[in-house]
Structure formats: C-alpha cells, structure tokens
Amino acid sequence: MMVLTHMAVGAALGSFAGARGTSFAVGLGSHVPLDLIPHYEFEKMWIEVAAVVVVLGLLMFLGYGGTTVFFGALGGLIPDVENLLWRSRVLPERWKLFPGHAPRLARFVPHGRALPARHAWWQMAVFAVAGMVAFRGLVTVVD
Secondary structure, three states, rough: OOHHHHHHHHHHHHHHHOOHHHHHHHHHHHHHHHHOOOOOOOOOOOHHHHHHHHHHHHHHHOOOOHHHHHHHHHHHHHHHHHHHHHHHHOOOHHHHHOOOOOHOOOOOOOOEEEEOOOHHHHHHHHHHHHHHHHHHHHHHHOO
16 A cells, blocks of 8 residues: 555544544554555655655644644554565564564455556545545644
8 A cells, every 4th residue: 555545544534533642543553454455555665755754744844743633644654664664674574563564464464465556546546535534634623
C-alpha cells in the first residue's frame, strides 16, 4: 500500500477520535486491513519519504501538529518505517514486527499480493476521499 494512502486513512479515522492517543491507535490499527488488500507498492521509496515529510511538515507548519488528524496520520504511517528500514538494508527482514510485514506472522496476517502500477488508481481514490474527510476534521478544529 502506498504510504500516503495509509496516512490519509489514518488521518480520516483519527479525525473522529476524541484524543490524540486514540487517534494514533486507530491510525495504527487501520494499517493492517489496508495491507491485507492486494495493492500496488510504490517502487520509488525516496518519493514516498519526501511526500510524507512534506505532508507532515505542512500540517505542523499550519498549526495542526497536535490534532487528532495529525496523530491518526502518524499512526497510519508508522508501521511502514520498518519497511523503509528494511528496504534501506538497515533492518533485517527477520526483525520486522508489524503484522502483515513480519514473515513469521504471514500465516496469521498475510500481506496482500503485489499488483502492477495500473492498479494504483483505487489507492488514489481512497487517498482523495480520506483526505477530504481528514480535511473536514481539520476545519472543524478551527471552528
């Protein structure tokens, strides 16, 4: 799953949480069901890392760093930090812990099979809808 999709869904769900800790937990929990679905894995890791930094930096710059939306997004993306470390050859695969990522948990929580890039459209659609829901959550924070 593309990291931005995980972030957007976590942010959207987090916008309904009453507390930052709950929001983070809901975002974290949303990672597993999204990874179970067959999906396209973005190949250019540096682009995803840059996009994550820009989105989180923008939220913080705009004063939304302490919101449930921010913490939901953070929870949604945190599991992919181990994938980043693994793909960067910093973390051996056997040390992965998160369900859906860890090989030893694959029989209990299998990661969705990889799809070609032409299947990324539905992740973009989920990203757009979840982004709108998260934005609504940010707007209500201001009101």
